[in-house]
Amino acid sequence: MTALLTIDGISKRFRGLAAVSRVSFEVQQGDIFAVIGPNGAGKTTLFNMIAGALPPDEGSITFAGQQIQGLRSDQIARLGVGRTFQLVRPFPALTVEDNVIIGALMQTKTVHDAEKIARDTLARLDLFDKRAQIASSLTLPDRKRLEVARALATGPKLLLLDEVMAGLRPTETDRIVATLRDLNRGGLTILLIEHVMRAVTALASRILVLHHGAAIAEGNPEQVLRDPAVVESYLGAESL
Amino acid sequence: MTAITLNIIVQGILTGLVYGLMALGLSVIFGVMRVVNFAHGEFTVVAMYAAFLLFDMLGVSPLVSLLPIAAAFFFLGYVLQRTLVEPFVSRAEHEQFILLVGLATVVVNGLLLIFGPDARPINLPYSFDSYTVGSLFIDKVRVFAALGAFAICIALFLFFRYTRTGTAIRACADNLTGAGVVGLNVKQLYAVTFGLGFACIGAAGTLMATIADASPGLAPAYTLLAFVIVIIGGLGSMAGALVGGVLIGISEALAGFYIQPSMKSMFSFALLILVLVLRPQGLMGRRL
Amino acid sequence: MRDIWQRLPTRGKTFCLAALAAAIAAPLVADRYLLSVLILVFYFAYLGQAWNLLMGFAGQLSLGHALYLGLGAYTATALWTLFGIGPWIGVFIAIPVAAAAGMIVGWLGWRFAIEGVYFALLTIAFAEFTRIGFDHLQITGASAGLFLSVNSPGSDKWWNLGGGPLLYYYLALILAAAATLLVAWLRRSPLGYRWLAVREDPEAAQAAGIDIFRAKMIAMLISASMTAVGGVFYGFYYRNLFPSQVFDIGRSIEIIMAPIIGGLGTVFGPIVGAILLTPLGESLTALMQHFGINTPGAKSIFYGLTLMVIITLQPSGVWPWLARKLGLDRPRA
Numbered sequence: 001m002t003a004l005l006t007i008d009g010i011s012k013r014f015r016g017l018a019a020v021s022r023v024s025f026e027v028q029q030g031d032i033f034a035v036i037g038p039n040g041a042g043k044t045t046l047f048n049m050i051a052g053a054l055p056p057d058e059g060s061i062t063f064a065g066q067q068i069q070g071l072r073s074d075q076i077a078r079l080g081v082g083r084t085f086q087l088v089r090p091f092p093a094l095t096v097e098d099n100v101i102i103g104a105l106m107q108t109k110t111v112h113d114a115e116k117i118a119r120d121t122l123a124r125l126d127l128f129d130k131r132a133q134i135a136s137s138l139t140l141p142d143r144k145r146l147e148v149a150r151a152l153a154t155g156p157k158l159l160l161l162d163e164v165m166a167g168l169r170p171t172e173t174d175r176i177v178a179t180l181r182d183l184n185r186g187g188l189t190i191l192l193i194e195h196v197m198r199a200v201t202a203l204a205s206r207i208l209v210l211h212h213g214a215a216i217a218e219g220n221p222e223q224v225l226r227d228p229a230v231v232e233s234y235l236g237a238e239s240l
Numbered sequence: 241m242t243a244i245t246l247n248i249i250v251q252g253i254l255t256g257l258v259y260g261l262m263a264l265g266l267s268v269i270f271g272v273m274r275v276v277n278f279a280h281g282e283f284t285v286v287a288m289y290a291a292f293l294l295f296d297m298l299g300v301s302p303l304v305s306l307l308p309i310a311a312a313f314f315f316l317g318y319v320l321q322r323t324l325v326e327p328f329v330s331r332a333e334h335e336q337f338i339l340l341v342g343l344a345t346v347v348v349n350g351l352l353l354i355f356g357p358d359a360r361p362i363n364l365p366y367s368f369d370s371y372t373v374g375s376l377f378i379d380k381v382r383v384f385a386a387l388g389a390f391a392i393c394i395a396l397f398l399f400f401r402y403t404r405t406g407t408a409i410r411a412c413a414d415n416l417t418g419a420g421v422v423g424l425n426v427k428q429l430y431a432v433t434f435g436l437g438f439a440c441i442g443a444a445g446t447l448m449a450t451i452a453d454a455s456p457g458l459a460p461a462y463t464l465l466a467f468v469i470v471i472i473g474g475l476g477s478m479a480g481a482l483v484g485g486v487l488i489g490i491s492e493a494l495a496g497f498y499i500q501p502s503m504k505s506m507f508s509f510a511l512l513i514l515v516l517v518l519r520p521q522g523l524m525g526r527r528l
Numbered sequence: 529m530r531d532i533w534q535r536l537p538t539r540g541k542t543f544c545l546a547a548l549a550a551a552i553a554a555p556l557v558a559d560r561y562l563l564s565v566l567i568l569v570f571y572f573a574y575l576g577q578a579w580n581l582l583m584g585f586a587g588q589l590s591l592g593h594a595l596y597l598g599l600g601a602y603t604a605t606a607l608w609t610l611f612g613i614g615p616w617i618g619v620f621i622a623i624p625v626a627a628a629a630g631m632i633v634g635w636l637g638w639r640f641a642i643e644g645v646y647f648a649l650l651t652i653a654f655a656e657f658t659r660i661g662f663d664h665l666q667i668t669g670a671s672a673g674l675f676l677s678v679n680s681p682g683s684d685k686w687w688n689l690g691g692g693p694l695l696y697y698y699l700a701l702i703l704a705a706a707a708t709l710l711v712a713w714l715r716r717s718p719l720g721y722r723w724l725a726v727r728e729d730p731e732a733a734q735a736a737g738i739d740i741f742r743a744k745m746i747a748m749l750i751s752a753s754m755t756a757v758g759g760v761f762y763g764f765y766y767r768n769l770f771p772s773q774v775f776d777i778g779r780s781i782e783i784i785m786a787p788i789i790g791g792l793g794t795v796f797g798p799i800v801g802a803i804l805l806t807p808l809g810e811s812l813t814a815l816m817q818h819f820g821i822n823t824p825g826a827k828s829i830f831y832g833l834t835l836m837v838i839i840t841l842q843p844s845g846v847w848p849w850l851a852r853k854l855g856l857d858r859p860r861a
């Protein structure tokens with residue numbers, strides 16, 4: 001097993017407040033790695049640093065053998081890191097298909113090929129029939145799937161998913177879980193932030209728990225979810 | 241520093257205060273509503289013509305017509321916001337811009353149609369008098385205009401700081417959703433804000449009419465001037481508008497004297513480009 | 529190119545061919561005056577395409593396109609009057625001059641994250657700065673203007689862009705048609721998709737691997753270059769240049785009218801806008817002259833009111849609406 005992504009002691013402070021402090025972990029090739037933690041634990045900040053939307057104050061991020069901290073987000077995307085946004089942001093005035101074509105154009109130089117990739121991806125995420133709709137007219141679950149489709153169409157080695165399950169009904173969650181598992185079987189490594197424990201337990205091969213910006217536990221789901229510190233700081237609070 | 245340079249700087253500061261008042265109107269409107277009034281200079285020139293007409297036909301001194309014109313402009317701004325601008329507050333930036341560009345075009349060409357291109361001066365009995373302080377010779381009208389502008393700016397500061405409406409408007413600027421939640425009538429406050437911005441225009445135009453001759457050709461130049469000042473000072477910052485106005489006033493006066501009057505705004509634009517690049521939030525603005 | 533053509537619905541193809549045929553044949557029936565109006569229609573359609581590329585597709589509001597128009601016009605005409613270099617060569621110097629100006633504006637704006645209204649103001653500032661500069665540039669006649677002599681040898685020959693209205697008519701037609709083809713092709717190119725992504729959501733575009741700075745710079749490069757060519761046409765068609773006219777903010781606003789009225793971000797919007805607007809403005813002028821009213825501002829008032837009405841009632845422009853009415857829009861698969 002080789003680490004696809006290595007995070008080594010990264011930190012981010014906002015006006016003196018530590019959002020993420022000295023977090024380290026490794027994501028192995030082929031993993032589905034979940035980052036969980038209460039609101040404000042620094043999960044999205046961590047994500048933004050990996051994706052290049054925020055530069056870390058310290059520490060290093062190594063992706064596929066290359067240091068990527070401080071690179072722009074488009075450079076990181078081109079290296080093979082696809083991401084979704086917590087608040088979905090498809091290109092509102094464009095059609096569903098055009099949204100995904102834009103992602104696919106990262107893999108190929110011609111619109112013709114990008115169209116093919118886009119249609120395959122849309123079919124995979126059950127959006128093929130809606131490909132001519134304007135993105136802003138989609139329902140929230142569809143927009144979330146579109147967000148995943150666009151990231152997927154870039155042909156990433158690592159897919160970062162920021163709470164794609166939040167706000168979905170259980171049946172919709174199960175559909176996405178099935179799709180993600182399918183993609184993972186095809187060799188895609190996935191790093192996800194998730195609140196929906198049902199999805200985390202169904203998907204994750206490893207879990208990292210963040211609390212107040214620090215990693216308090218890491219391991220396989222059975223270990224982590226039984227860890228007393230985790231239960232007290234996070235799961236306990238959630239289940240109340 | 242030579243006496244001449246000092247004279248010019250003082251002239252620049254005085255003119256700059258009037259510029260500052262004009263820019264303050266733009267800044268207030270933008271700071272609260274995030275709408276850029278592209279017709280700012282056009283309405284400033286409308287106020288100049290109003291002052292000119294009142295003086296020419298009824299013999300009313302601009303220092304007397306100052307408050308009535310400002311009040312009329314408050315009303316004008318209030319109505320404009322309620323009818324024309326309100327639907328645009330939440331629309332895309334470029335759509336707001338285009339609406340106001342259209343309005344500016346109508347106003348400036350309307351002025352051209354009514355008054356023709358010639359400059360209309362207001363010749364007060366004391367237009368050419370000046371105060372002498374040591375080696376300084378300061379135009380009387382410029383002193384009056386600057387004092388008037390400064391007084392109105394102070395009044396506006398106090399309004400925003402100490403009155404209920406002023407505080408409410410600041411609340412809207414800081415946190416729109418919050419303002420709506422606590423039950424402020426945002427539409428009404430926006431209209432008042434637009435009115436206040438226009439009152440600044442009315443007052444600034446009236447004062448400007450005493451130191452510059454009204455002509456439609458000034459309008460686009462004043463719009464740009466107001467923008468330059470406000471960006472240099474910091475969009476949305478009230479003190480910034482005054483500081484920017486004074487800076488531009490001095491820069492214009494110096495460039496006009498030492499280089500060429502027709503090149504003075506080139507320096508303002510160079511200053512603008514410099515500020516945009518080095519400190520895009522303006523000298524006194526917060527980072528956006 | 530074939531792809532673009534095939535994507536048009538059948539009615540659209542017929543319509544395009546008919547319009548093109550009519551435009552080519554127009555000089556057979558049109559008198560000199562009508563021809564001059566049509567020249568303006570094509571000229572504004574052409575410039576509208578150039579501006580729309582930057583605003584409609586890449587989402588960057590420039591209110592200073594007069595800068596590139598003026599630089600193009602001044603470069604080519606000055607090369608001709610000062611050095612006898614003809615416009616067909618001059619245009620290849622005019623383009624890089626304007627493109628360089630565009631690069632400077634774009635670099636300053638986008639490297640320092642100056643966006644939206646601020647960017648628009650930056651573009652105005654540069655145009656105004658240059659206008660005042662040219663007002664004092666003695667070599668091009670300063671504010672007294674630059675004139676193309678009609679008496680110098682060869683100045684009436686087509687290879688020096690001189691001659692009768694027919695020359696300008698077909699030249700303007702070719703410019704407008706070529707620009708439309710170019711824009712249609714760009715729209716379906718990877719670059720076009722990237723522009724749309726940048727317009728819609730820069731951050732999401734970056735996450736999809738798009739170098740947004742580069743995408744915007746390319747849009748500016750093409751837009752400024754195209755506008756410069758329009759400027760060369762302007763210089764040789766009107767044969768006189770004044771900084772206060774060619775670099776004026778009014779000129780910049782004139783350029784943006786057709787695409788806004790026609791439909792931002794559409795391929796046919798600038799053409800439709802120019803067809804609607806120019807004859808309306810011209811007939812207004814003619815009508816007023818007929819009644820002996822000589823009012824210089826009236827046409828501008830009309831333009832201003834039109835802008836306000838369109839942006840209030842139909843902010844996406846006339847073309848999307850018209851296309852639906854005529855059944856010319858692309859069927860949604």
